[in-house]
Amino acid sequence: MSGQSQRGINFTEGEIFGRGAPDREGYTPPRSGLPAIDPESALPAGTLRGQLEGFPSLSEPEVTRHYTRMSQWNFAVDLNFYPLGSCTMKYNPRINEAVARIGGFTTLHPMAPQEQAQGTLQVIDDLEKWLCQISGMDAATLQPAAGAQGELVGLLMIRAALTARGNPRKKVLLPDSSHGTNPASAVYCGYEAVTLPSGPDGRVDMAQLDRLMDDETAALMVTNPNTLGIFESDIIQISKLVHDRGGFIYCDGANLNAFLGKARFGDMGVDVAHVNLHKTFSTPHGGGGPGSGPVVVKQELAPYLPFPVVAQGDDGAYSLEYDRPQSVGRAHGFFGNTGVLLRAAAYILSMGPQGLAQVAEAAVVNANYIRARLGDHYHIPYPGRCMHELVITDKLQSEYGVSTLDIAKALIDRGFHPPTIYFPTITRGAMMIEPTETESLETLDSFCEAMIEIADLAKADPESIKAAPVTTVRTRLDEATAARRPQLRCSLCG
Amino acid sequence: MRYIPLSASDREKALAVIGASSVEQLFEDIPAEARLPHPLDIPGPLPEMDLMDWFEEAADKNTHAGPRRTFIGAGAYVHHVPTAVDHLISRTEFFTCYTPYQPEVSQGTLAAIYEYQTYTAALLGMEVANASMYDGPSALAEAVIMACRVTGRSKVVMPNLVHPHWRQVVQTYTQHLDIELVHLELAADGVCIPEKLAAAMSQETAAVVVQSPNFFGYVEDMDSINQAREESGALLIGAVAEPMSLGLLKGPGASGADIAVAEGRSFGGSLSFGGPALGMFAVKTSLARKMPGRLVGKTKDTMGRDAYTLTLSTREQHIRREKATSNICSNQALMATAAAIHISLLGASGLREVAVANLTAANYLAGRLARIAGVKLAHDKPFFNEFTVTLPGDIGPVLAKLASAGYLAGVDLGRWYPDMKKTILISATEVHSKKNMDDLVDLIAREAV
Numbered sequence: 018m019s020g021q022s023q024r025g026i027n028f029t030e031g032e033i034f035g036r037g038a039p040d041r042e043g044y045t046p047p048r049s050g051l052p053a054i055d056p057e058s059a060l061p062a063g064t065l066r067g068q069l070e071g072f073p074s075l076s077e078p079e080v081t082r083h084y085t086r087m088s089q090w091n092f093a094v095d096l097n098f099y100p101l102g103s104c105t106m107k108y109n110p111r112i113n114e115a116v117a118r119i120g121g122f123t124t125l126h127p128m129a130p131q132e133q134a135q136g137t138l139q140v141i142d143d144l145e146k147w148l149c150q151i152s153g154m155d156a157a158t159l160q161p162a163a164g165a166q167g168e169l170v171g172l173l174m175i176r177a178a179l180t181a182r183g184n185p186r187k188k189v190l191l192p193d194s195s196h197g198t199n200p201a202s203a204v205y206c207g208y209e210a211v212t213l214p215s216g217p218d219g220r221v222d223m224a225q226l227d228r229l230m231d232d233e234t235a236a237l238m239v240t241n242p243n244t245l246g247i248f249e250s251d252i253i254q255i256s257k258l259v260h261d262r263g264g265f266i267y268c269d270g271a272n273l274n275a276f277l278g279k280a281r282f283g284d285m286g287v288d289v290a291h292v293n294l295h296k297t298f299s300t301p302h303g304g305g306g307p308g309s310g311p312v313v314v315k316q317e318l319a320p321y322l323p324f325p326v327v328a329q330g331d332d333g334a335y336s337l338e339y340d341r342p343q344s345v346g347r348a349h350g351f352f353g354n355t356g357v358l359l360r361a362a363a364y365i366l367s368m369g370p371q372g373l374a375q376v377a378e379a380a381v382v383n384a385n386y387i388r389a390r391l392g393d394h395y396h397i398p399y400p401g402r403c404m405h406e407l408v409i410t411d412k413l414q415s416e417y418g419v420s421t422l423d424i425a426k427a428l429i430d431r432g433f434h435p436p437t438i439y440f441p442t443i444t445r446g447a448m449m450i451e452p453t454e455t456e457s458l459e460t461l462d463s464f465c466e467a468m469i470e471i472a473d474l475a476k477a478d479p480e481s482i483k484a485a486p487v488t489t490v491r492t493r494l495d496e497a498t499a500a501r502r503p504q505l506r507c508s509l510c511g
Numbered sequence: 512m513r514y515i516p517l518s519a520s521d522r523e524k525a526l527a528v529i530g531a532s533s534v535e536q537l538f539e540d541i542p543a544e545a546r547l548p549h550p551l552d553i554p555g556p557l558p559e560m561d562l563m564d565w566f567e568e569a570a571d572k573n574t575h576a577g578p579r580r581t582f583i584g585a586g587a588y589v590h591h592v593p594t595a596v597d598h599l600i601s602r603t604e605f606f607t608c609y610t611p612y613q614p615e616v617s618q619g620t621l622a623a624i625y626e627y628q629t630y631t632a633a634l635l636g637m638e639v640a641n642a643s644m645y646d647g648p649s650a651l652a653e654a655v656i657m658a659c660r661v662t663g664r665s666k667v668v669m670p671n672l673v674h675p676h677w678r679q680v681v682q683t684y685t686q687h688l689d690i691e692l693v694h695l696e697l698a699a700d701g702v703c704i705p706e707k708l709a710a711a712m713s714q715e716t717a718a719v720v721v722q723s724p725n726f727f728g729y730v731e732d733m734d735s736i737n738q739a740r741e742e743s744g745a746l747l748i749g750a751v752a753e754p755m756s757l758g759l760l761k762g763p764g765a766s767g768a769d770i771a772v773a774e775g776r777s778f779g780g781s782l783s784f785g786g787p788a789l790g791m792f793a794v795k796t797s798l799a800r801k802m803p804g805r806l807v808g809k810t811k812d813t814m815g816r817d818a819y820t821l822t823l824s825t826r827e828q829h830i831r832r833e834k835a836t837s838n839i840c841s842n843q844a845l846m847a848t849a850a851a852i853h854i855s856l857l858g859a860s861g862l863r864e865v866a867v868a869n870l871t872a873a874n875y876l877a878g879r880l881a882r883i884a885g886v887k888l889a890h891d892k893p894f895f896n897e898f899t900v901t902l903p904g905d906i907g908p909v910l911a912k913l914a915s916a917g918y919l920a921g922v923d924l925g926r927w928y929p930d931m932k933k934t935i936l937i938s939a940t941e942v943h944s945k946k947n948m949d950d951l952v953d954l955i956a957r958e959a960v
Binding site (some may be wrong): 037042044059071073084091117121126129140166198200201203248251363380386456496500 | 531556645
C-alpha cells in the first residue's frame with residue numbers, strides 16, 4: 018500500500034503503473050500558436066499505434082512524491098560509507114553538478130557548427146591534456162561512455178597498431194584476478210582471452226608470463242594496483258618482457274586512485290590505459306551509470322584514436338578532425354558522455370596537482386588503516402601492505418557457518434553498504450574493501466567496529482547474522498525464482 | 512583539501528596504527544622509475560567561485576542561440592524536459608548510489624529501472640527491455656552482434672537510411688567479429704523499398720536493420736518490411752533515433768521486429784553536445800536470455816513482499832567473463848531513471864500530445880518552406896518531426912549565414928551523401944512556436960534564394 022508510513026518518515030510506495038485518473042495531467046507542452054494536426058492526415062494509418070495501456074495519468078505532485086519516496090529506498094554515498102573495492106565510491110562534489118548544468122553547455126546541439134561550440138570543445142581538449150599529464154601518456158579520446166567501452170577502443174587500437182606492423186596476433190593475456198569486462202572486451206576485439214595465473218603473492222607471476230607471452234599474443238591487460246589492492250611492483254620488467262616480444266601493455270585504470278599524482282602509467286611502460294571518470298574523478302555512479310571511460314595512449318597508437326578528434330589550431334580555435342584514415346572508427350554517437358566530462362574537468366581543477374596527490378595518499382592510508390584494524394579478526398590472504406584497497410576473506414567465519422554473503426548482509430543492518438564480494442574469484446570468499454580518500458577516520462572506525470562485531474557474532478551467535486538484513490525495507494530476496502521465472506516488466510503496460 | 516577529511520593529526524594517528532613511519536613508506540611497492548619526481552603539470556586548485564567563473568567563461572564561448580532557434584535533429588532532438596525530472600534525479604539517493612547489486616538497499620533504483628524497462632518495452636512494442644546501454648548507436652551494434660550470434664549467420668543488411676553515426680559505431684564494434692555489413696543505397700528513395708531489402712537478403716543474412724523514422728525523418732512501412740524479410744529468415748532489428756515519435760507511431764515490435772533499439776535522450780535527457788545519451792534495447796521474450804546488459808526482475812523477499820533485483824546475471828561479464836553476451840558493465844542508469852520520470856509525467860495522453868505537437872510543428876515548417884520559390888521538399892514522404900529540404904544554391908554559405916544570424920537551420924546532408932549537396936535535414940519539435948518557425952522561414956527566404 019502506498020502512503021503508509023513504514024518507519025517514521027520512510028514511506029512504502031507501490032508501482033506507478035495504471036495509477037491516477039484519465040483526465041489528470043502532469044505536463045503542459047509549450048504554446049505553439051498552431052492548431053494541432055490530425056495524425057491520421059499526416060501519417061499512414063498502418064504506422065499509428067493504438068492506445069498505450071497501463072501508463073499512469075498523474076499530476077506533477079503525485080509523480081514527484083512517487084520518485085521521492087522511491088529514492089528513500091536507496092543507500093547512497095551521501096548517507097554512509099560504500100567500501101566497494103575497485104569501484105571507488107568517493108564523494109561527488111556538488112560544484113561539479115552545478116558546472117554540468119550551465120545552460121551554455123546543456124543546450125548545445127552536438128551538430129552545432131564548430132565555431133559555436135568552442136567552449137565545450139575547449140573543455141574536451143583541456144581534459145584530454147590533463148588526463149594525458151596525469152597518466153603520463155601522449156594522446157586521449159573521451160568518447161568511451163564507460164570503462165568497458167574504453168577497453169574495447171583501447172584493444173582495437175592495439176590491434177590496428179599490430180596489423181600495421183604486419184600481424185594482428187590472436188590472443189590477449191589476462192591475470193586471473195582481472196575484471197570480467199577485460200576478457201569480454203578481448204573477445205569483442207576478435208581475440209582469444211588467455212588466463213595468466215597469478216603468483217602466490219597475488220601478483221603477475223613472471224615465470225608464467227614468460228611461458229605464455231608468445232608471438233601470437235597481442236597484449237597483456239593488467240590492472241595496477243591489481244584487484245587485490247597490490248601494486249604490480251615488477252611492472253617495468255613485465256612491460257619490458259611483453260614489449261620485447263612485440264606485444265602491448267593495456268592497463269585497466271579502475272584503480273588509478275591508488276597512485277594519482279604519485280606515479281604514472283606512461284612511466285611504467287603502459288601503452289594504452291582507460292581511466293574511469295566515475296571512479297577516480299568523482300563523477301557520480303548514478304545507480305550504475307552514466308560513467309565515462311577515456312582512453313589514453315602512447316604516441317605510436319595516436320593515429321588509431323576514434324574519430325572525430327578534437328584539435329586546436331594555431332589561431333587557438335578548436336576543430337573536429339574527421340579525416341583520420343587509420344582510426345579504429347567512431348565509438349560513440351557523438352562525443353561521449355559530455356556532461357560527465359564537464360564534472361571530471363571541474364574535479365581536476367578543484368583539486369590541482371597537490372590535491373590529486375593527496376587523494377592517493379589519503380586513499381592508501383585509509384586502506385592500510387582498515388587492514389591494520391581488521392587483521393586480528395579476519396583472514397587476510399596476502400601479506401604485506403596494500404595500496405588503496407584490500408581483500409579479506411570469510412575463512413575464519415566459515416568455520417561457524419557464516420559466509421561472506423552473511424557478513425555483507427549483516428553490514429547492511431549496521432548502516433554500511435557491503436564491500437565488493439566474491440571478487441576477485443581467485444580468493445575464496447573474498448571481500449574487497451576500498452575506503453577512498455573521502456571517508457573520515459571516525460567513519461572508518463565505525464566500519465571496523467561493525468566488522469569486528471560481526472566477526473564476534475559469527476562465533477557467538479551465527480544464526481543472528483544469517484537472517485540479516487532485518488532493518489531494511491526488504492529482506493533477502495528470492496533471486497532463484499527471479500531468474501527461473503523472470504518477470505522483467507509490468508504486464509499492465511502495453 | 513575540502514573533499515579529504517584526513518588531517519595531519521589523523522594521518523599520524525593512522526600511521527601509528529598501521530605501523531608505518533611515513534606515508535611514503537606505503538608507496539614503496541611502486542618502483543622508483545615509475546614514481547613521479549615532480550608535481551603534475553595541471554592547473555588548479557581552484558576554489559568554487561573561481562572554478563565557476565572558469566566554466567561560465569567557457570560556456571560563454573558556446574555561442575549557439577538556444578533551443579527555440581535550433582532546428583537540428585539528426586539523432587539529437589530538441590525537447591523541453593519538465594523541471595521536475597532534473598530535480599528528482601538530483602535526489603542524492605538516485606545519483607550518488609552504486610549499481611544495485613545489493614537489492615535490499617537499492618530498491619529505489621531497481622524499481623525505477625523496472626518502470627523504465629516496462630515503458631521501454633511497451634513503447635517499442637517489445638516484450639523485454641534491458642536496464643539500458645550507452646547510446647542508440649552502441650545499442651544497435653550490440654543488436655547486430657546478438658543477431659549474428661543467435662542465428663549463426665554473418666551478414667547484416669544496413670540501408671544507408673540508418674543514421675550515419677550509428678552505422679559507423681556498428682562498423683567499429685563488428686570489425687573483427689566476422690560480421691559483414693551489407694550496405695544498401697536508398698538515399699534517393701528516402702524510405703526503404705521492401706523489394707530492394709528482400710533482394711539484398713539471403714539465407715546467410717542474420718538481420719536487416721531498419722530505422723524509423725529514418726535518418727531523413729521519414730516513417731518506414733515496417734509491416735511490409737517485416738514481410739519482405741520473412742523468406743530469408745533474417746531477424747528484423749528496428750531502430751528508433753527519436754522515441755518521442757512513439758507517442759504516435761507503433762513500436763518496431765508491433766510490426767514483428769525481433770530486436771528493437773532506440774536513442775532515449777528525448778526522454779529526460781538534454782542535448783549537452785550529445786551526452787549523456789541513453790541506449791534503449793528490447794527483444795522478444797524468446798531472446799531475453801541472450802540479450803546484453805543488466806536486467807531488473809520482480810520477485811519476493813523472505814517476508815513475501817514484492818521486491819526487485821538484478822537477474823539473469825549469468826549472461827553478464829562479471830559472471831561469464833569471455834563467454835558473456837557483451838562486455839558492458841556500467842550503463843546509463845540515471846538517464847534511464849530520468850526517462851522513467853519524464854514518461855510518468857507525460858502519461859499516455861501527454862506522450863500523444865507532445866508527439867502531435869512535434870508532428871504539427873514539422874508539418875507547418877515543411878509547408879511554409881515548400882512555398883518559398885526555389886525551395887522544395889527533397890522526398891515527398893510522411894515524416895514525424897524531421898524532413899529533407901533542397902535549396903537552390905550552395906548550402907554551406909547559407910547555413911553559415913543563418914547560423915551567424917542565430918539560427919541553426921538543419922544539417923548539410925552532403926556531409927554523408929555526396930549526391931545530396933543541396934539538401935538539408937531540418938527538424939521542428941514542440942519547442943518551436945509558429946513565431947520561431949515564421950522567423951526562420953523569412954530568413955531562409957531572404958538568404959537562400
